[in-house]
Amino acid sequence: MPVPGSRLPFDICKSVLIPMTILIADHAGFCFGVQRSLEMAAKALAERHELQCLGQLIHNRQVVAELEAKGLRVVSSMEEVPVGGAAMVRAHGAGPATYQAAERRRITLIDATCPFVQRAQRAAAAMAEEGYQVLVVGERDHPEARGIVEHTGGRATVVEDPVEVDGLRLTDRVGIVAQTTQSAEKLAEVISRVRPRAADVRVADTICDATSQRQAAALNIARQVDVMLVIGGRHSANTTRLAEICSAGGTPTHHIESADEIQPQWLAGAARVGVTGGASTPVSAIEGTVRRIEELTAA
Numbered sequence: 001m002p003v004p005g006s007r008l009p010f011d012i013c014k015s016v017l018i019p020m021t022i023l024i025a026d027h028a029g030f031c032f033g034v035q036r037s038l039e040m041a042a043k044a045l046a047e048r049h050e051l052q053c054l055g056q057l058i059h060n061r062q063v064v065a066e067l068e069a070k071g072l073r074v075v076s077s078m079e080e081v082p083v084g085g086a087a088m089v090r091a092h093g094a095g096p097a098t099y100q101a102a103e104r105r106r107i108t109l110i111d112a113t114c115p116f117v118q119r120a121q122r123a124a125a126a127m128a129e130e131g132y133q134v135l136v137v138g139e140r141d142h143p144e145a146r147g148i149v150e151h152t153g154g155r156a157t158v159v160e161d162p163v164e165v166d167g168l169r170l171t172d173r174v175g176i177v178a179q180t181t182q183s184a185e186k187l188a189e190v191i192s193r194v195r196p197r198a199a200d201v202r203v204a205d206t207i208c209d210a211t212s213q214r215q216a217a218a219l220n221i222a223r224q225v226d227v228m229l230v231i232g233g234r235h236s237a238n239t240t241r242l243a244e245i246c247s248a249g250g251t252p253t254h255h256i257e258s259a260d261e262i263q264p265q266w267l268a269g270a271a272r273v274g275v276t277g278g279a280s281t282p283v284s285a286i287e288g289t290v291r292r293i294e295e296l297t298a299a
């Protein structure tokens with residue numbers, strides 16, 4: 001099995017008789033926060049055999065199906081959890097109302113909020129507490145961004161596109177935080193549009209390095225290969241973004257959920273194939289993809 005960043009001499013691609021190399025991007029697959037949440041879910045399920053999760057634990061159907069077989073159930077609010085039951089807050093985090101409802105309903109809470117998300121929640125809450133007008137650079141409908149806003153008592157405004165800043169009525173004191181998976185460029189552009197219009201601008205750079213490192217590593221590999229395979233859930237925003245980045249670099253790129261989606265013609269004539277996976281992609285899916293490439297090119 002190739003290791004991330006490795007270059008392996010590979011089987012001859014017999015149809016075109018050229019040696020093939022598979023390059024796996026560094027940082028492919030689960031980030032720290034997702035890995036941690038899965039370990040917490042596995043431990044809780046081993047102890048109780050039944051656990052409700054507020055929303056999909058991760059955007060990966062195969063992994064979710066495995067957990068559901070062990071007793072994980074997805075619910076959309078704490079009100080759906082039986083009184084006295086157990087519920088999990090996923091890595092995206094949740095707002096204070098979720099914790100209050102859990103307490104009211106005597107629910108055992110397994111809180112897998114990623115510590116980096118908690119950092120963003122705390123920064124936004126502190127700014128709001130100190131009277132700053134809070135802007136959250138993020139995706140309006142993303143559960144993490146919604147949770148951060150809830151930690152400001154609903155007072156923060158989500159900025160999806162930096163140009164939105166120009167249409168906002170700003171106060172003299174503006175605090176800016178970022179959803180952890182946002183790009184540094186977007187955050188910088190929001191800051192540059194706010195600074196000339198507010199006397200006191202406080203910034204908490206709450207972007208998580210895992211995302212930028214995975215993206216940089218994927219682009220680095222994409223630039224060296226003839227075709228790039230990006231593995232991860234169709235609904236995974238970070239996997240979709242990875243595929244966009246690789247594709248924008250000019251490399252033919254395919255976003256797949258599992259290895260059986262690989263079309264042999266994608267590999268025809270390719271001397272180098274790159275592989276990466278999103279933050280919700282298990283190592284087994286990356287290994288399966290490598291095996292499938294081996295099978296197809298050895299046939």
Ligand code: F3S
Pocket residue numbers: 031032033034091092114115116117180181208209210211279
């Ligand atoms: Fe946490 Fe960063 Fe992953 S915020 S959930 S380690 S992408």
